[in-house]
Amino acid sequence: MNIPPPLRIDEKYQDTLLEVRSREDIPDAWKGTPIESFIMAQNFGWPIDSTGKVELLIATCIEFRYSMPVPKMYAYVIRRASGRVIGSEFSVGYTLSQGVRYLIIIGHNDCGxxxxxxxxxxxxxxxxxxxxxxxxxxxxxxxxxxxxxxxxELEALQTEYIRINQVFRKLIVAPLFVCLHDSRLYIPKWYAEEAKNLPKETKVPADLIKNLP
Ligand SMILES: [Zn+2]
Known part of the structure; x- marks a missing residue:
């Protein structure tokens, strides 16, 4: 299987993804959280300090052309085809019971x-x-x-980002998109707008839960 061209030269992604060139490009809501540490580790090789207090869950695809810079004692990880957590809500709930507060969901190009x-x-x-x-x-x-x-791939990430926020009303979710060529993480352009439209109501409708696969 080939490695696709870098996202930054792929025309399809010119208007849909934002590069993270420095710490300033990280949204305020993620600053000072394990989301920021993960992006800095992946994009700039910053070391990750494991505090032993695990507050992060990362969900991504089973894809073998991507590996994460995750040391032990730092994050829970779910790897499933496409990286969506639909059908793995119990796993998410379990990690929440263990102290998780942040979820990074990573999509990628050229997904099987x-x-x-x-x-x-x-x-x-x-x-x-x-x-x-x-x-x-x-x-x-x-x-x-x-x-x-x-x-x-990017639309599926958007749909899943919206869905996860419906099912888990307090979890802080960061949707990211990774380039298989150089493993750099990008932020979808739609993130800023979607983050403003998250449900304000804290109660989750029972039907939404009953209809989970
Ligand atoms: Zn994939």
Whole structure:
């Protein structure tokens, strides 16, 4: 699998992502938090001090072309296809019970989940090779593909950012986008506007929780 070109020269991302060139480019809401430390570590190689008080959860894709600068005693990590936490709300809740207050969710370009339908026959075959019946594997992949597929990586991050804020009303969520070429983190341009539109009501509708996958 190839490494795609850097985001900063990819036309698709010229108007949709903000570079973090220095500490000043980090939004005020994230300053002085583990979100800021993580961005500074990833983009500028600053060391991370593990205080032993773990307040950060990081969710990102299973993608092997990206690795995080995360020392032990610093963060909980969820890695799932596409990096969305939908379906892993219990894991999020558990980390909250252990003191987590911040969630970083990292999307990336060239995500396999944007090509799930194209890759579905290979995935079916992988299950068949493991002893699954062809028809059972096809049915399973069809169901899971619709749950896992995303059409555009940055839009999927935006939708998930809005959704997470509906489900967890006090968690401070930072949506970031990583360049697979140089592992630099970017801030989506839509973040500033979406952050202003978060729900003010602190109560989460029961139906929203009942309908979680
Ligand atoms: Zn991915």
């Amino acid at each position: 989940m944007s090509k799930v339908y194209e890759k579905a026959p290979l995935v079916v075959q992988a299950f068949v090779d493991q002893g699954w019946d062809q028809s059972v594997a096809e049915e399973y992949v069809k169901k899971q593909a619709s749950r896992h597929a995303i059409s555009d």
